[in-house]
Amino acid sequence: MGGAGAGAPRRPGEAVEVTELELRIQLLGGGGVGGAGSGSYNINDNADILAEILSRLDGRSLAAAACVCRLWAAVARRDAVWEALCLRHVGPPAPPAAAGPATRAVVAALGGYRRLYRLCLGPALDRLAQAQAQAARAHHLSLSLSLSLFSIDCYERLGGGGGGGPSAGKRGRQQPSSLLFLCKPVDVS
C-alpha cells in the first residue's frame, strides 16, 4: 500500500526510500548493467528522472511499469508520482490551494494518492470513458468530489457503517463499501 495511515506516516515511506537508495547504490556500484561505453546513459541511473517520466503515464501503464524491475516498482510506489497522475486527470484546480501541501497532508492521512487513484479516480474514469454520450464525457471529475468519496471509504475502513456489531456478525459480515458502485459492471444498454 502506498500511503500509510495516520498512526505511522513515516515508516513505510522510509522503507521504500531506503530500498530505492540501496538499489541506486547497487546499480552504480555494479558498473552499469546496460551501458557499454562511458557515453551511453541508462534510464535506471537517475531515479528522479525516472519518476518524472513515470508520472506522465496513465494509471494502467504506471501499474504495468511497476512490474518491470525492483527499482521501477519502488519509484512507482512514490506517492508523488500518483499525485501527478491524479491531478492531471481531475479538472483544473479552481482554488489555488487545491494542489498545495495541505491537500497532500489530507490525502496522505486518508490513505495516499495511490489508493485514491485505485479506489476512486481509476474506476470513475473508466466508468466515464465507457459512457457513450458526449455529454457524459464533459462531466470530468473534480478533485473535491473524488476526495469526498475517498474520505467516506476511509471512514468505513475505520470500522464504521456495519450497522451495529452483533447483528452484522450474524449476517455473515460483508464489508460494506460505498465505493463498490464504481466497480460494478456497467450496463451500457
Add this chain to the structure above:
Amino acid sequence: MAMGGASFPFQWPEEPADAGLDDVTLPPLPTAVPDAAGIAAAYYADAATYMHAMQHMEALPDFAAALAAMRREEEEAAGIRLVHLLMSCAGAVEAGDHAGASAHLADAHAALAAVSPTSGIGRVAVHFTAALSRRLFSPPTPSPPPAAEVADGAFLYHRFYEAGPYLKFAHFTANQAILEAVQGCRHVHIIDFSLMQGLQWPALIQALALRPGGPPSLRLTGIGPPSPPGRDDLRDVGVRLADLARSVRVHFSFRGVAANRLDEVRPWMLQVSQGEAVAVNSVLQLHRLLADDPSADDARPRAPIDAVLDCVASVRPRVFTVVEQEADHNKPGFLDRFTEALFYYSAVFDSLDAASGGAGDAAAEAYLELEICDIVCGEGADRRERHEPLRRWRDRLGGPRAGAGLAAVPLGANALRQARMLVGLFSGEGHCVEEAEGCLTLGWHGRPLFSASAWRAAEENNQSDSCNADGSRRAAAAPVRRAISAAAARAWVSQS
C-alpha cells in the same frame, strides 16, 4: 438484465411505439425476458441502439423473433392487468368493501405469478400486494421489538446508501450548502437530525480541512434513537468521526442526543453556544413529523412538525438543509395515496435496477419495502411516512403563513455541478439532476424522486450574522472555550 448468449451478441430493444400503452396514467413497465436463447429486452434504449439492432434483425430466424415478441407482449399485458387489479383492490378498500377487495387481491396474486419477478413491475407489485394483504387480513400487530428494528434498519439503510445515488446526492448537496454557508466562520456547530452511521460527515470534515483559510473547529450534535442497553451507537459513531477528524487535523467534538422522536428534542439539549455558526441538517426526517392533512390550514392543530420548526428557528441556523422525497403520500384518501405510491416506487425500483446494473439489490428493496408497508397499511397516528412534494415544503418552511421564520437559500451552481458529476458516475443513463427555484431534485427519466433545499433563519433587525464580528467579540473567551470543549470531548470519549 441478462446479456445475450453465445449466438445472439446484440440486444433486443423495446419498441415503445408498438406497446400501445397510455403512459400518462400507468407506471412504466420494464420487461426483462430471458428465454432459452438468452435474448434480453433493453428497456430504455435510445434511437442509436434501436437502429443498430434493427440492422441485425434481418439475420435472425423468424421463429425466435416471433417467440420473443409474443412473450414480451404477454409480460406487458400481465403487468397492466396486475396494476389494474391492485388499483381496483385499493378502491374497494377505500369504499370499505372488504369482500370485493379480497376478491381483487386474490386475482392480483394470480396475476403476480404470471409476471416475471425479475422485471421492475414484478418486484414493486410483490411488495404492494403483500402490503395490501397485510392491511386486509392481519390484525393490527404490535410494534416489533425496538432493538431488532434499529439494528436491521441501520443495516438496510447502509445497503440503500450503497445501492443508489439518492442518499449520496442528499449528503453531498447538503454538505455543499453547509460549506458555502459557514465560509469564514471559525466555529461551526452542526446538528444532525438523524445520525445513523454518520456517513454524511467524513466528506464535510475533509472539505473543511481543505478550505482556504484553514479548518474551523467543528462541533457535531447527532440525534438518534436510544441504543439498547450495553451499546452506545451514537458514541461509537462520534468516536469514529473524531478519529477521522484527528487524522486530517480538524478540531472536532461530538455530542449525542438520544431521542425517539424529533419533537422530544428541546433547544436546551442542543447546547448552542454564542458566536458559533449553526447548521441544521435533516435528511428524510421531517416528513415523519407531519399529521393528517386537514383541509383548512388556518384551523389546523399544532403538529409535531411545528414544534421542531420552532426549535430550529430558535437556534438561529446559518443554514437548515432539508432533503425529502418528492412524492405526495400524505393524502387522506387511500386510493389516491396508493396510486401515487405505486407510481413513485415503480420509478425508484427502476432506477435502483439500473444503478445496480440490472441485478437488483434485495437489501435496498427491503428498505423501501418498509416504507411501502407503512404508507399502505398505516392509518392515522400509525402512519409515519408522510411524504410531501417540494412545493408544500416550501410553503411550510418559508411561506408567508408559516411562523417558522426561515428564508430560502438558493443552492447554487457548484452544488448542481457536483450533483451532476456524482450522478454521472452511476450506471444507467436515466438519472437526472434538475434545479427549480434554488432547489435541486434528483429524478429518474424526468420523474423527480428526491429534492434538496436549504433555508436559513430570517433576518432580524438587531441580529448580527457576520462571523467575523462574533469571532472578534469572543476572541478572549475562545481559547478557554476551546479548551473546555476539548476537555468535554475527551470526557465524552473516555466515558464508560
